[in-house]
């Protein structure tokens with residue numbers, strides 16, 4: 438009996454799950470790690486702690502199941518995206534704390550780029566909305582602010598990586614410096630049409646090409662673990678960003694299929710197939726998965742999809758890439774098979790529940806939020822907009838800040854908890870409307886996952902707001918599962934995506950129960966509250 442090891446390196450914890458062929462989580466271990474907030478709007482992690490916790494949980498999971506390296510067919514990695522690490526090639530030591538995706542310290546760099554008229558170039562080439570969220574400006578900041586960093590980078594002494602790259606480098610004992618297509622597509626330096634690091638963007642952000650990892654498919658053997666780590670050489674065979682892994686783990690293989698993940702942030706992704714679709718409504722275009730060119734046909738999903746009819750009716754209009762430069766710069770020689778997604782990113786979702794627990798101390802656990810929310814019939818007219826780090830899609834305001842509005846004398850702890858929980862559903866609603874408009878479809882059901890989707894109150898409220906079914910699968914660890922699938926496909930543990938789809942099963946469906954009138958009134962209040970958050974930072 439062999440297993441696939443999935444390393445799920447999230448924003449708040451490192452997790453390891455061992456999966457069997459049926460997609461069952463057979464053993465798991467998890468460890469939270471420290472969040473550093475050195476200044477308002479700044480967020481950092483210690484890369485060494487990320488590595489140490491990853492190693493610790495992977496060994497713990499193996500011990501729980503009583504397995505050795507020989508029992509692990511392959512390792513898949515999924516990671517918090519965009520978070521940026523720079524380290525010394527020789528010593529292997531990070532030159533500074535990792536700058537986390539949520540960190541706003543580089544907002545001015547982005548403002549400057551946009552002011553100088555580069556916004557459209559960035560959008561067209563990377564599919565992203567220029568924002569401090571992505572890695573590009575974070576790399577620039579480190580090179581400009583860590584003494585000696587730029588000189589070392591230019592001399593080829595430094596390496597850049599997102600967390601997948603950092604972990605693969607550590608797991609292989611410093612032998613392999615790679616990333617996958619999905620993670621590359623979040624750097625704001627990668628041309629998602631030509632599939633190459635983009636010289637013009639590197640120049641704009643003054644990033645030397647020497648520090649960049651090689652971009653590989655999301656499902657292929659990158660290298661083997663150093664023997665001393667697990668007492669064997671396990672192939673590292675898959676990697677993709679957490680949201681792309683969740684999309685894969687939810688078996689959203691066909692254009693039009695989508696999922697929403699309720700973790701630290703909320704991320705709604707819709708597969709758009711082999712065509713990148715440009716959003717007119719504040720969503721980003723991103724790479725959903727990259728498969729090796731020669732093996733892609735085996736991995737492709739060929740059976741009839743339940744959404745095929747709906748997809749045919751949509752008018753997903755591909756971006757014209759006539760003025761781009763495919764295969765320019767450092768692109769791969771054999772073109773790999775790349776699929777794209779439209780994505781709506783919400784920066785603060787479950788993190789708002791952590792804020793209630795850790796900063797306001799009104800909860801002892803995140804799960805307790807359900808009972809508080811259900812103990813009151815509504816929020817007493819109040820709204821929480823958790824724009825702690827600005828607002829992501831579809832608003833994209835770097836300067837918006839969190840607001841609590843509409844408070845009256847009767848506003849209690851329970852109302853605060855309920856309003857905070859509801860904010861996850863309202864933010865998701867806004868993304869769904871943007872997605873419907875871009876893809877010209879009407880959402881009738883939404884697959885969900887992530888820590889906070891275990892909250893039944895939230896899922897029911899989400900269904901009510903969307904007036905659509907919310908579908909929670911049996912395995913909500915879809916991020917980890919997606920990484921396992923990618924690795925398992927590369928080593929032949931699973932044969933095809935059709936093989937994998939057999940594993941997907943529903944746990945609970947939530948159906949809308951709210952009247953149209955109530956829904957409209959609630960949404961009107963929410964959009965007024967968002968306006969307050971957006972205008973707060975304006976002079």
Ligand code: ADP
Nearest residue numbers: 447449700701787788790803804887888889892
């Ligand atoms: P990540 O991978 O981003 O670290 P997870 O998917 O593990 O996140 O989800 C953890 C997040 O979900 C935390 O921010 C936590 O506050 C929130 N969360 C977990 N359980 C619940 C719950 N029952 N109700 C509401 N929020 C929850």
